[in-house]
Amino acid sequence: MATIKDVALQAGVSVTTVSHVVNKTRHVSPEALQRVERAIRDLGYVPSAVARSLKRNSTHTLGMLIPNSSNPYFAEIVRAVEDRCFGAGYALVLCNTDDEPHRQHIYLQVLAERRIDGLIVISTGDDQDLITMLHGMTIPTVVVDREIPDPTGDQIGADQLHGALLAVRHLVSLGHRHIACIGGPEGLAPSQQRIAGWQQALAEAGVNAAADQLWRGNFSAQGGYEAMHAILRSQQRPSAVFACNDLMAIGALRAAHEIGLRVPDELSIVGFDDIELANFCSPPLTTVSQPKQRIGALAVDMLLERVKGRRQAVRKVLLHPELHVRASTAPNSIHLP
Numbered sequence: 001m002a003t004i005k006d007v008a009l010q011a012g013v014s015v016t017t018v019s020h021v022v023n024k025t026r027h028v029s030p031e032a033l034q035r036v037e038r039a040i041r042d043l044g045y046v047p048s049a050v051a052r053s054l055k056r057n058s059t060h061t062l063g064m065l066i067p068n069s070s071n072p073y074f075a076e077i078v079r080a081v082e083d084r085c086f087g088a089g090y091a092l093v094l095c096n097t098d099d100e101p102h103r104q105h106i107y108l109q110v111l112a113e114r115r116i117d118g119l120i121v122i123s124t125g126d127d128q129d130l131i132t133m134l135h136g137m138t139i140p141t142v143v144v145d146r147e148i149p150d151p152t153g154d155q156i157g158a159d160q161l162h163g164a165l166l167a168v169r170h171l172v173s174l175g176h177r178h179i180a181c182i183g184g185p186e187g188l189a190p191s192q193q194r195i196a197g198w199q200q201a202l203a204e205a206g207v208n209a210a211a212d213q214l215w216r217g218n219f220s221a222q223g224g225y226e227a228m229h230a231i232l233r234s235q236q237r238p239s240a241v242f243a244c245n246d247l248m249a250i251g252a253l254r255a256a257h258e259i260g261l262r263v264p265d266e267l268s269i270v271g272f273d274d275i276e277l278a279n280f281c282s283p284p285l286t287t288v289s290q291p292k293q294r295i296g297a298l299a300v301d302m303l304l305e306r307v308k309g310r311r312q313a314v315r316k317v318l319l320h321p322e323l324h325v326r327a328s329t330a331p332n333s334i335h336l337p
Contacts, residue, residue: 001046002044003045004018004047006039007040007043007045010039010042011035011038012035013032013036017036021033058117059114059115060089060090060091060117061092061093061114061116062085062119062300063093063111063114063116063118063119063120064078064081064094064095064119064120064121065097065104065108065120065121065122066078066094066095066096067096067097067098067099067122067146068096068098068099068219069094069096071247072276072277073246073273073275073292074122076275076292077122077144078094078296079296080292080294081296081300083296084299084301088300088304090300090304093111093114095107097124101129103124104130105133108133108137111139112137116139117139117140118139118141118304119134119137119140119141120144120300120303121141121143121144122144122146123143123146123148131149140307142154142302142303143155144156144157145190146188146189146190147189152314154303154306154315154316155317156295156298156302156319157317157318158290160194160321161194161197161200162321163194163272163288163321163323164196164197164200164201164244164272164288165200165201166321166322167198167201167270167287167288167323168198168201168242169204170286170323171242171268172202174268174329174331175332176238176240176268176332177239178213178237178239178240179207179238179240179241180213180214180231180238180242181209181214181244182223182224182227182231182249182252183195184217184218184245185218186216191219194244194272198214198242215231217248220247220251221248221251221254223248223251224248224249224255226251226255228241228254228256229255232256232261238267239267239268239332240268240332241267241268241269241270242270242272243271243272245272246274246285246287247275248271249270249272249287249328250277250278250285252269253269253285253328263328264329264330265330268328268330268332269286269329270285270286270287270288270328271285271286271288272287272290273287273288273292274287274324279326281328283326283328284326285326286324286325286326288321288322288323288324289322291319291321294319298317302315
């Protein structure tokens with residue numbers, strides 16, 4: 001690999017002159033500029049980003065940790081983050097922790113060693129361990145989606161409980177009272193908050209949210225599929241199901257289809273997140289829409305405020321989801337209250 005010394009030798013100039021050409025730090029005569037640029041092309045020279053970052057104390061690179069790269073919800077947030085980074089002149093280094101706390105710890109070390117300017121985190125694992133690691137890094141950080149109990153860091157989230165209330169109140173308004181819930185993993189804040197919304201909406205309707213109507217699907221399509229089959233084998237089938245994310249709702253739709261259960265005529269299903277695929281299911285999925293584009297763009301904007309020293313005060317932003325009604329829900333004409 002060619003070095004800056006090789007370029008200087010071939011161009012017949014000093015290393016300092018090559019540095020000025022590469023970094024645009026000082027005027028160089030047109031003749032010398034032409035020779036340096038030709039030597040760079042001929043040798044295939046690529047300036048060292050590490051060396052430049054040491055000199056400028058900035059890499060113009062942001063890091064991002066996500067818990068599951070196969071989940072379209074996270075992929076859509078990443079897309080929004082990447083678009084905003086590119087527009088601001090920053091590159092994005094993405095790390096998938098695969099919901100493993102140890103992997104999260106390793107990637108945090110890797111990103112710190114790469115001298116990233118700032119970090120966006122969707123957390124995995126024990127919150128207190130994550131807080132300790134983030135404080136030890138002293139890198140500007142924004143925590144997204146999964147809130148952690150850190151009063152000193154910036155955070156962006158959506159009102160998960162309110163979103164679940166919108167979903168279940170919609171089902172109640174259609175005459176449904178026997179409404180099952182497919183929740184996500186135990187101990188994960190968004191899952192618990194959405195389950196709490198399901199419970200609260202049923203309580204408002206004078207219905208007890210029975211423990212045997214809560215099932216777990218681990219936020220995956222396979223998990224929703226298996227939970228739905230278990231629900232349909234239960235003694236008393238519900239007239240509606242609230243799945244705590246769209247992937248589980250899509251799995252539930254397949255399970256219902258396999259046994260010949262018509263959605264929404266015999267069973268209504270509501271999801272959560274409004275991933276792009278939700279609009280292309282059969283039938284299109286009624287779901288709670290999280291402001292993914294807004295979350296991603298705001299995360300970058302808040303982070304760059306910190307990176308560029310324009311803000312010191314902590315910001316915690318709570319965005320509001322909306323209900324998108326499509327064809328997977330209908331009035332309860334089978335199981336009357």
